[in-house]
Amino acid sequence: MSQPQDEEMDDAPTAPEAEDQNGEGEGEDEDDEPVQQLIRVLPGATETAASFEFKEEDHTLGNALRHIIMKNPDVEFCGYSIPHPSEAKMHLRIQTYDDQNVQDVLEKGLDDLMALCDVVVEKFTIAQEEYKATAA
Amino acid sequence: MAPLLPSQEELDRRKVVGFGLEKITNASNSEYPDFFPGETGFAWSVESFKKNFRVQIHELNPDESTFSLIGLDASIANAFRRILIAEIPTLAIENVFINNNTSIIQDEVLASRLGLIPLKGNKEGLRWMKWFKEAKDGEPGSTLTDYNTVVLHLDVQCTWQEKGKELFMKGETDSNKLYHNSNVYPSQFTQQPIGRQADFFSGENAVQPVNPDILIAKLRPGQVITLTMHANKGKGGDHAKFSPVATATYRLMPKIDITQPIIGDDAKKFARCFPRGVIKLEPVTVGEAKRKGSGYEGQEGNLKAVVADPMKDTVSRECLRHKEFVDKVKLGRIRDHFIFKIESTGQFDSDELFLESVRLLKAKCMKMKRSLGEMTSHV
Numbered sequence: 001m002s003q004p005q006d007e008e009m010d011d012a013p014t015a016p017e018a019e020d021q022n023g024e025g026e027g028e029d030e031d032d033e034p035v036q037q038l039i040r041v042l043p044g045a046t047e048t049a050a051s052f053e054f055k056e057e058d059h060t061l062g063n064a065l066r067h068i069i070m071k072n073p074d075v076e077f078c079g080y081s082i083p084h085p086s087e088a089k090m091h092l093r094i095q096t097y098d099d100q101n102v103q104d105v106l107e108k109g110l111d112d113l114m115a116l117c118d119v120v121v122e123k124f125t126i127a128q129e130e131y132k133a134t135a136a
Numbered sequence: 137m138a139p140l141l142p143s144q145e146e147l148d149r150r151k152v153v154g155f156g157l158e159k160i161t162n163a164s165n166s167e168y169p170d171f172f173p174g175e176t177g178f179a180w181s182v183e184s185f186k187k188n189f190r191v192q193i194h195e196l197n198p199d200e201s202t203f204s205l206i207g208l209d210a211s212i213a214n215a216f217r218r219i220l221i222a223e224i225p226t227l228a229i230e231n232v233f234i235n236n237n238t239s240i241i242q243d244e245v246l247a248s249r250l251g252l253i254p255l256k257g258n259k260e261g262l263r264w265m266k267w268f269k270e271a272k273d274g275e276p277g278s279t280l281t282d283y284n285t286v287v288l289h290l291d292v293q294c295t296w297q298e299k300g301k302e303l304f305m306k307g308e309t310d311s312n313k314l315y316h317n318s319n320v321y322p323s324q325f326t327q328q329p330i331g332r333q334a335d336f337f338s339g340e341n342a343v344q345p346v347n348p349d350i351l352i353a354k355l356r357p358g359q360v361i362t363l364t365m366h367a368n369k370g371k372g373g374d375h376a377k378f379s380p381v382a383t384a385t386y387r388l389m390p391k392i393d394i395t396q397p398i399i400g401d402d403a404k405k406f407a408r409c410f411p412r413g414v415i416k417l418e419p420v421t422v423g424e425a426k427r428k429g430s431g432y433e434g435q436e437g438n439l440k441a442v443v444a445d446p447m448k449d450t451v452s453r454e455c456l457r458h459k460e461f462v463d464k465v466k467l468g469r470i471r472d473h474f475i476f477k478i479e480s481t482g483q484f485d486s487d488e489l490f491l492e493s494v495r496l497l498k499a500k501c502m503k504m505k506r507s508l509g510e511m512t513s514h515v
Binding site: 037038039040041054057058059060061063064066067068070071072073103106107110111112113114115116117118119120121123124125126127128130131132135 | 165167168169170176178179180182185186189190191192193196203205208209211212214215218219222223487490491494495497498500501502503504505507508510511512
């Protein structure tokens with residue numbers, strides 16, 4: 001398991017770092033408020049293992065996303081952290097099995113979480129209507 | 137190798153957080169793929185979530201709701217709770233322009249008190265309103281318009297009542313008999329609708345305090361408060377006055393298993409270890425008394441302890457402090473049964489707020505997904 005990952009590590013930094021600079025120049029220094037890039041990949045990422053940095057996010061999305069991504073059988077590891085309490089940033093680490101792309105896994109996680117929200121709204125609305133019908 | 141299939145009993149057992157006298161067991165969720173070697177399952181699927189997730193409503197009032205969400209992970213329940221407290225936008229007084237304040241309460245203290253007063257108004261109008269961005273780091277903020285600022289006025293002057301002075305000379309001390317306007321209340325606010333605000337906020341629907349009788353300041357004859365307030369939309373994360381809830385909490389459903397019979401005086405003592413209504417006393421039936429090995433032999437008609445309503449329990453573990461009960465009862469909490477309690481401050485209904493929190497979590501994911509899409513398209 002560890003073998004292929006280590007091999008990929010060597011040639012990885014070039015790609016994410018280049019992308020890093022692209023994303024950074026627009027977002028960070030001039031204005032951090034506007035709708036700019038909210039996610040960035042931290043240096044050292046490979047296809048199957050990456051850390052993402054989310055701006056203006058905290059435990060609310062971090063822990064929920066961690067849970068839902070851990071439910072994905074293609075995922076070997078998922079964890080999140082808030083590196084410093086006075087910086088509004090959340091780091092999410094994903095490592096996948098085989099040839100699963102981490103970004104696809106993250107996207108699936110977001111999709112799954114949205115689907116979950118839809119189910120909660122649907123079921124809550126039904127329960128609400130039932131309760132109001134019996135109470136009336 | 138065929139995947140191992142855990143029995144339903146085993147699955148139920150895994151859902152219970154055990155509460156011992158000095159320790160808790162089985163505290164974290166194990167419902168992840170590959171958590172137990174050889175087992176498959178627990179992968180996310182909308183279908184299975186839909187099948188297992190349940191909502192039970194216990195109480196639904198505009199200002200307070202309790203309901204159970206069953207079949208969720210703590211991380212999701214906590215996300216809803218956090219969004220309720222810190223991220224649902226509401227309207228609150230943000231700027232106070234004091235024209236005159238000769239009361240003994242200082243301007244800044246008065247402004248702080250005014251900010252904390254919960255406001256209500258036409259809900260459609262409140263949703264229609266937009267953020268007000270304050271000028272920061274040389275960047276211009278939003279301009280004041282009808283869709284980001286509600287203007288309220290407060291203009292009170294304390295005066296003597298007609299016979300107030302006479303009464304005062306006679307030693308009367310009741311300020312209600314001596315003065316007009318000696319107490320300043322939010323009910324004295326007046327809203328000045330601007331532009332399109334008139335369509336939403338008029339008459340009953342005007343922006344006004346939820347509680348008209350919060351004491352803001354006290355005045356004596358000759359003292360005046362004249363001020364203008366600007367109310368903006370904000371988030372609880374920025375200031376607690378913007379939080380739409382007084383409390384939004386959840387607790388896990390308690391579980392009490394009586395493993396061996398508790399009969400007679402012991403049963404009464406056992407019931408007293410719990411809040412009222414959790415344990416009830418029932419006579420041992422003829423059938424139970426006849427059944428060998430049930431522990432009820434020959435006890436027909438005597439009272440036994442039965443679990444009536446575990447939801448009322450606080451899991452105080454008091455019963456475990458008594459030696460006679462230690463081996464006869466198992467305490468726990470069901471890990472995926474969240475009993476939510478939401479108290480609204482009055483701007484929105486408490487059940488609306490919950491739905492809003494779920495929608496906000498979805499919106500957050502949507503925003504991140506878009507951002508992720510942009511990031512990958514850059515490469």
